[in-house]
Amino acid sequence: MKTLIVGLGLIGGSFALALRDHELTDEILGVENSEEHAAEALRLGLADRIVRFEEGVAEADLIVLATPVDTIPLLAVKALNRVNDRQVVIDMGSIKSELCEVISMHARRGRFVAVHPMWGTEYSGPKAAQRGAFSGRNVVFCDSVHSDRDALHTVERIFRTLGCPAVYMDPEEHDLHTAYVSHISHVTSFALALTVLEKEREERHIFDLAGGGFESTVRLAKSSAATWVPILLRNKYNVLDVLREHIHQLQILRKMLERDDAEGLKSAMDRANTIQRILH
Amino acid sequence: MKTLIVGLGLIGGSFALALRDHELTDEILGVENSEEHAAEALRLGLADRIVRFEEGVAEADLIVLATPVDTIPLLAVKALNRVNDRQVVIDMGSIKSELCEVISMHARRGRFVAVHPMWGTEYSGPKAAQRGAFSGRNVVFCDSVHSDRDALHTVERIFRTLGCPAVYMDPEEHDLHTAYVSHISHVTSFALALTVLEKEREERHIFDLAGGGFESTVRLAKSSAATWVPILLRNKYNVLDVLREHIHQLQILRKMLERDDAEGLKSAMDRANTIQRILH
Numbered sequence: 244m245k246t247l248i249v250g251l252g253l254i255g256g257s258f259a260l261a262l263r264d265h266e267l268t269d270e271i272l273g274v275e276n277s278e279e280h281a282a283e284a285l286r287l288g289l290a291d292r293i294v295r296f297e298e299g300v301a302e303a304d305l306i307v308l309a310t311p312v313d314t315i316p317l318l319a320v321k322a323l324n325r326v327n328d329r330q331v332v333i334d335m336g337s338i339k340s341e342l343c344e345v346i347s348m349h350a351r352r353g354r355f356v357a358v359h360p361m362w363g364t365e366y367s368g369p370k371a372a373q374r375g376a377f378s379g380r381n382v383v384f385c386d387s388v389h390s391d392r393d394a395l396h397t398v399e400r401i402f403r404t405l406g407c408p409a410v411y412m413d414p415e416e417h418d419l420h421t422a423y424v425s426h427i428s429h430v431t432s433f434a435l436a437l438t439v440l441e442k443e444r445e446e447r448h449i450f451d452l453a454g455g456g457f458e459s460t461v462r463l464a465k466s467s468a469a470t471w472v473p474i475l476l477r478n479k480y481n482v483l484d485v486l487r488e489h490i491h492q493l494q495i496l497r498k499m500l501e502r503d504d505a506e507g508l509k510s511a512m513d514r515a516n517t518i519q520r521i522l523h
Numbered sequence: 524m525k526t527l528i529v530g531l532g533l534i535g536g537s538f539a540l541a542l543r544d545h546e547l548t549d550e551i552l553g554v555e556n557s558e559e560h561a562a563e564a565l566r567l568g569l570a571d572r573i574v575r576f577e578e579g580v581a582e583a584d585l586i587v588l589a590t591p592v593d594t595i596p597l598l599a600v601k602a603l604n605r606v607n608d609r610q611v612v613i614d615m616g617s618i619k620s621e622l623c624e625v626i627s628m629h630a631r632r633g634r635f636v637a638v639h640p641m642w643g644t645e646y647s648g649p650k651a652a653q654r655g656a657f658s659g660r661n662v663v664f665c666d667s668v669h670s671d672r673d674a675l676h677t678v679e680r681i682f683r684t685l686g687c688p689a690v691y692m693d694p695e696e697h698d699l700h701t702a703y704v705s706h707i708s709h710v711t712s713f714a715l716a717l718t719v720l721e722k723e724r725e726e727r728h729i730f731d732l733a734g735g736g737f738e739s740t741v742r743l744a745k746s747s748a749a750t751w752v753p754i755l756l757r758n759k760y761n762v763l764d765v766l767r768e769h770i771h772q773l774q775i776l777r778k779m780l781e782r783d784d785a786e787g788l789k790s791a792m793d794r795a796n797t798i799q800r801i802l803h
Contacts, residue, residue: 363736365736423718423719423722424719424737425736425737427715427718427719428715428736428737428739428740428741429736430773430776431711431715431740431773432740432795433776433791433792433795434769434772434773434776434795435707435708435711435769435772436795436796436797436798437772437791437794437795438703438707438765438768438769438772439703439704439707439798440794440795440797440798441768441772442703442765442768456643456645456705456708456709456743457704457705457708458802459708459739459740459742459743460708460711460712460739460740460742460743461708461798461802462739462740462802463736463739463740464795464796464798465796465798465799465802466792466796467792467796468788468789468792468793468796471788471792472785472788472789472792475780475788476780476783476785476788479780479783482780483777483780483781485718485722486773486776486777486780487777488718488721488722489714489715489718489773490770490773490774490777492714492715492717492718492721493710493711493714493766493769493770493773494770496710496713496714496766497763497766497767497770500755500756500759500762500763500766501759501763503756503759505752505756508748508751508752508755508756509748509752511713511717512713512746512747512748512751512752513748514717514720515712515713515714515716515717515720515744516716516744516745516746516747516748517716517720518716518719518720518741518744518745519745521723522738522741522742522745
């Protein structure tokens with residue numbers, strides 16, 4: 244199988260390594276706008292050749308879109324315009340509603356499989372690519388009834404080989420859930436970093452004390468704007484819903500603290516502790 | 524050296540293991556209110572004997588207070604009332620202002636060394652004790668000018684042996700800084716867990732998607748109310764200051780998102796990225 248990966252950053256690059264490690268591909272072609280990233284990707288073995296988009300789509304059996312989410316819907320249409328009925332196109336984006344709507348009436352809709360493997364880190368670019376990245380993480384298939392059966396099976400087989408349990412959802416449900424379990428974590432982390440940086444202007448050596456707890460809650464604040472501005476804007480209404488609820492919860496805790504309400508704080512923390520059952 | 528550890532949970536228990544691993548103590552006595560924890564601590568080798576507080580203070584060269592922060596000031600006074608001028612008392616609490624004020628006029632103030640090693644996890648109780656816990660973490664000494672020179676040197680030597688660089692601060696400065704780099708992370712994590720749990724009432728399988736980013740921002744929400752209610756209440760004004768600023772930052776991000784302000788979001792994220800330089 245020959246694979247084209249469009250965007251050889253954190254996600255596309257890690258997917259390239261995973262395909263190679265599981266011997267799922269014979270050759271990887273890559274599309275990269277940045278010359279620096281293209282050179283890095285070749286050096287790191289994330290692709291065998293860098294090609295133009297049209298060139299790669301003509302050659303590849305599997306076409307993988309792994310660019311920022313605002314660019315995916317148009318790339319999906321452009322890829323579908325060029326594929327035959329044996330090629331398969333997938334995207335790895337963390338927003339699905341707009342994409343699935345845009346391609347819904349395309350004559351070759353069946354060749355597209357919309358997937359979202361639930362993995363990422365706060366780093367970006369080809370250097371951020373990791374071996375074994377997706378293993379053990381769920382992969383979400385959106386609107387899979389609209390994919391041709393052979394195309395869907397090909398993609399299911401790939402993710403089964405990578406060790407990713409499959410979850411099936413409609414795109415709206417997917418976007419709502421990712422707002423809760425991924426996007427809001429980034430917003431709070433950015434805000435926490437900004438809070439502390441604001442204070443640091445007055446208090447120079449505040450960070451002699453930064454321990455492990457701080458590091459883990461603020462880690463995602465290192466994530467890149469190029470990835471996250473489009474995600475937040477494209478998932479705006481879901482993210483705003485969660486964000487309003489989150490601010491509301493912080494205000495409840497604030498009022499309890501202002502009133503020295505030890506009982507209220509205790510019962511809120513006890514309830515928060517139950518998050519345990521859904522973490523590993 | 525004979526050591527008494529009052530409270531054999533996460534911090535006291537880990538300190539016991541560290542003292543033993545570095546051969547800094549010949550015998551460890553423990554005080555534990557909970558019978559279950561006492562039995563566990565003995566089984567895990569965190570103490571050689573469980574004793575009553577007065578009994579332990581009479582015997583030990585080093586007395587370590589590692590109980591919830593609201594109990595530390597009175598225990599500190601009770602310990603100081605009973606020690607002679609060769610014994611040393613320390614606490615490991617994450618709030619220092621009240622403690623340092625309470626003991627400030629005590630006739631034996633010099634025998635007390637107020638320290639805070641910057642380490643912790645979201646778990647509690649004797650089972651949460653870890654080997655190598657404090658290594659590489661800063662330890663804060665508060666009001667160390669009020670400690671007798673020999674007492675201070677003893678404690679400095681212990682933490683140097685454990686691999687903890689020493690930082691010296693006054694208690695008010697310490698409490699402000701810990702509000703920013705530790706306490707607020709817990710508040711946001713509790714609030715994030717509550718936000719998501721609130722939504723889960725409607726959306727059952729939201730957590731099929733929970734990935735690594737979510738896990739790291741919500742990890743601290745597993746922390747116990749017994750530890751954290753007293754910390755927040757005792758550091759109320761500092762925590763409220765940070766919390767207000769944090770809510771303010773979230774509201775700024777919310778407004779940018781409502782207005783589709785991509786430029787504003789980008790520059791906020793770029794600024795948040797600079798948190799990098801103070802993390803490892």
